[in-house]
Amino acid sequence: MLILGIETSCDETAAAIVKDGREVLSNVVFSQIQKHQEWGGVIPEIASRLHLEKILPIIKSSLDEAKVSMQEIDAIAVSSKPGLVGSLLIGVNAAKTLAWIHKKPIIPINHLFGHICANYIDSDLEPPFVCLLASGGHTQIIKVPNFTEIEIIGETIDDAAGEAFDKVARLMDLPYPGGPHLDKLAQTAFESVKEDNNAANSLCKEIRNKYKLPIAKVKGYDFSFSGLKTAVLRLKEKIAQDEWEQNKAQIAHAFQHCVAETFKQKISAAMEESNIHKLVIAGGVAANSEMRKVFKAHFTEDQLCFPGLKYCTDNAAMIASAGYFAKADAIEPDESNLDFEVLARV
Numbered sequence: 001m002l003i004l005g006i007e008t009s010c011d012e013t014a015a016a017i018v019k020d021g022r023e024v025l026s027n028v029v030f031s032q033i034q035k036h037q038e039w040g041g042v043i044p045e046i047a048s049r050l051h052l053e054k055i056l057p058i059i060k061s062s063l064d065e066a067k068v069s070m071q072e073i074d075a076i077a078v079s080s081k082p083g084l085v086g087s088l089l090i091g092v093n094a095a096k097t098l099a100w101i102h103k104k105p106i107i108p109i110n111h112l113f114g115h116i117c118a119n120y121i122d123s124d125l126e127p128p129f130v131c132l133l134a135s136g137g138h139t140q141i142i143k144v145p146n147f148t149e150i151e152i153i154g155e156t157i158d159d160a161a162g163e164a165f166d167k168v169a170r171l172m173d174l175p176y177p178g179g180p181h182l183d184k185l186a187q188t189a190f191e192s193v194k195e196d197n198n199a200a201n202s203l204c205k206e207i208r209n210k211y212k213l214p215i216a217k218v219k220g221y222d223f224s225f226s227g228l229k230t231a232v233l234r235l236k237e238k239i240a241q242d243e244w245e246q247n248k249a250q251i252a253h254a255f256q257h258c259v260a261e262t263f264k265q266k267i268s269a270a271m272e273e274s275n276i277h278k279l280v281i282a283g284g285v286a287a288n289s290e291m292r293k294v295f296k297a298h299f300t301e302d303q304l305c306f307p308g309l310k311y312c313t314d315n316a317a318m319i320a321s322a323g324y325f326a327k328a329d330a331i332e333p334d335e336s337n338l339d340f341e342v343l344a345r346v
């Protein structure tokens with residue numbers, strides 16, 4: 001089954017063709033980041049206009065790259081929530097128009113479910129598993145008992161993890177979105193011990209002792225990251241400007257290690273209590289190198305599943321994959337239900 005996926009929930013205009021939910025034939029992403037960077041965040045009005053400019057050429061490229069025609073597509077899957085309403089509308093209207101003209105079934109997709117399904121791509125992963133979804137807008141622990149259901153068992157009570165990364169990165173004068181820049185900066189603290197694991201571990205401990213950052217105590221499987229972000233701000237105010245400038249990479253490391261450690265503790269408890277021993281990571285923050293390192297050291301290879309880096313951040317392959325797994329058994333060839341709306345929140 002060939003599914004055309006369309007994603008415009010935030011600042012990426014994306015289209016992809018995926019076969020049987022797991023095999024990506026094309027995955028085209030236009031990132032608007034450069035256009036939003038000068039404002040230090042996504043401007044919804046600019047995002048919608050750029051989606052409108054790019055959506056048709058991007059869909060066309062996805063078909064061309066996959067060497068398939070609209071006639072060969074079995075269904076169209078599109079992100080319909082959550083996200084920026086003006087942005088979602090562009091993708092959803094493009095999808096509805098194509099579905100109507102070509103008489104194709106259309107499958108509205110919860111973008112967060114899409115992030116989970118990124119893990120099915122190029123893998124033979126099957127539920128049940130526990131999923132950590134950490135993106136710019138969401139931080140959740142989700143139980144995934146089967147291909148179609150999800151149960152959120154914990155979430156952030158304030159900032160999302162990606163938001164905390166972006167805010168701390170801003171304190172460090174890094175460009176928006178700060179997560180990947182902070183990650184790269186933190187890695188430079190380890191350049192002198194690159195080939196030596198023991199030395200790297202000692203340096204990691206030394207840095208965490210020097211720049212102690214708090215792990216928030218929150219009930220159950222919920223998280224809080226706003227205290228951690230404020231702790232970095234207080235540290236910046238407390239230490240001399242020279243020390244801040246010279247040791248930014250170390251402080252970035254202390255911060256991202258603290259986030260990774262928080263996740264590790266909560267998820268281990270969630271897996272233990274739900275008696276599910278497979279862990280899947282999703283969302284933009286899943287690209288974080290320290291999180292990957294901490295998790296790889298704590299969980300076994302069989303327990304842990306990370307999506308490929310390009311499927312962590314927003315893309316349409318994950319939406320096409322979600323379309324397949326949400327509806328694989330249920331798509332009627334003439335099902336063209338165009339009667340659904342976009343939603344800012346789930």
Ligand code: KG4
Pocket residue numbers: 010134135136137138161162163165166177178179180183283284285286287288289312313314
């Ligand atoms: O899932 P995503 O692409 O978009 C949303 O749906 O939010 O996630 C974007 C978030 C941003 O906050 C970005 O800074 C963060 O993911 N991010 C990272 C890394 N790459 C992206 N955070 C930490 N380390 C990274 N390597």
Ligand code: ZN
Pocket residue numbers: 111115135283284313314
């Ligand atoms: Zn996302």
